[in-house]
């Protein structure tokens with residue numbers, strides 16, 4: 597691995613993530629486990645839906661023609677679920693209920709509010725039109741037609757729709773298994789008193805909940821000390837076990853930053869290391885066999901920014917989202933900001949109404965303003981300042 601000083605641009609880094617992360621192999625899953633996953637194949641309807649001509653109302657199914665438009669003879673009753681496949685003669689009617697199969701040649705259902713019955717004869721106070729209140733067999737979808745196409749996202753309606761067709765399993769791109777590895781001698785789990793020199797570990801729970809928010813829950817967390825052997829052993833394990841490894845800290849140039857060296861030792865292919873951006877300059881992205889690896893800078897705001905900008909896209913690629921792009925809008929800025937340096941910047945920001953405000957505490961070590969942010973403003977490398985009233989490119993984080 598070349599831990600050199602070349603910085604890729606933000607655009608290059610985004611492209612490299614998009615081109616190097618591939619979807620997982622499709623897998624059959626039960627429909628109830630397929631929410632928000634993407635179809636890996638077209639779904640062909642095994643049946644007509646509805647499967648039979650169906651009454652849309654409680655009332656009477658009739659067979660009329662131009663000579664016979666009233667005074668129908670009641671000959672039967674059919675309720676929902678009845679296995680009664682019958683026909684009518686002209687001038688006949690059956691009592692019928694919503695969802696019941698209409699007589700196969702019935703040409704209208706009249707809702708009961710518009711009828712009266714006397715001595716077995718049905719009188720109608722309604723206009724008669726062909727197939728009034730009848731849901732025709734196959735009118736929603738016909739057998740062998742494509743119900744949903746490959747690449748469609750399975751929302752609850754899609755899942756319901758497939759269930760109406762009797763489908764129980766679908767082939768989808770599964771979610772990745774994810775390992776979060778947290779490095780740092782100084783880190784203590786919240787709940788324990790701090791000693792001098794220690795801080796509370798917060799990146800694991802932050803990343804874990806960010807993943808959970810997007811439906812990624814197959815996550816394990818490993819904590820390692822700043823020790824080369826321990827780091828290498830932990831990374832070796834998680835790389836073997838996971839589709840995606842997110843490492844926090846230890847990726848910079850300090851004497852106790854062992855992540856880069858360990859990844860190299862484990863024959864990880866470096867795709868990039870360091871981006872011309874603030875925060876999150878020392879972001880490492882690579883592959884080891886089929887495992888995608890991001891080594892995130894330990895500074896909490898840097899780690900989370902990298903998650904939103906790069907890892908969310910990688911996750912969408914992994915689950916086969918065919919057309920994902922980060923939700924971006926151009927908004928009017930409500931305050932001014934002077935940018936130092938030539939790195940592109942992602943600024944914690946708050947969108948209210950049609951405007952966006954750059955928040956205070958932009959330090960990559962701080963989360964206090966990030967906690968109130970719902971957006972990241974992207975300023976390109978060559979921007980020096982942005983003024984109130986200017987339009988800025990804003991990524992919505994939700």
Ligand SMILES: Nc1nc2c(c(=O)[nH]1)N[C@H]1C(S)=C(S)[C@@H](COP(=O)(O)OP(=O)(O)OC[C@H]3O[C@@H](n4cnc5c(N)ncnc54)[C@H](O)[C@@H]3O)O[C@H]1N2
Nearest residue numbers: 778780797798799845846847848853877892893894895898
């Ligand atoms: N000589 C240089 N030093 C540094 C550079 C540089 O280019 N040259 N880059 C700086 C930048 S920018 C960043 S970002 C950090 C990244 O360093 P590491 O990824 O090696 O992260 P650590 O040193 O382990 O931690 C940085 C910071 O974050 C705190 N931290 C780490 N993990 C957690 C956690 N899980 N929960 C809460 N806080 C965490 C850690 O205590 C440090 O304060 O390097 C700069 N240095």
Ligand code: MOO
Nearest residue numbers: 875876877898960
């Ligand atoms: O790149 Mo570091 O993430 O700015 O603090």
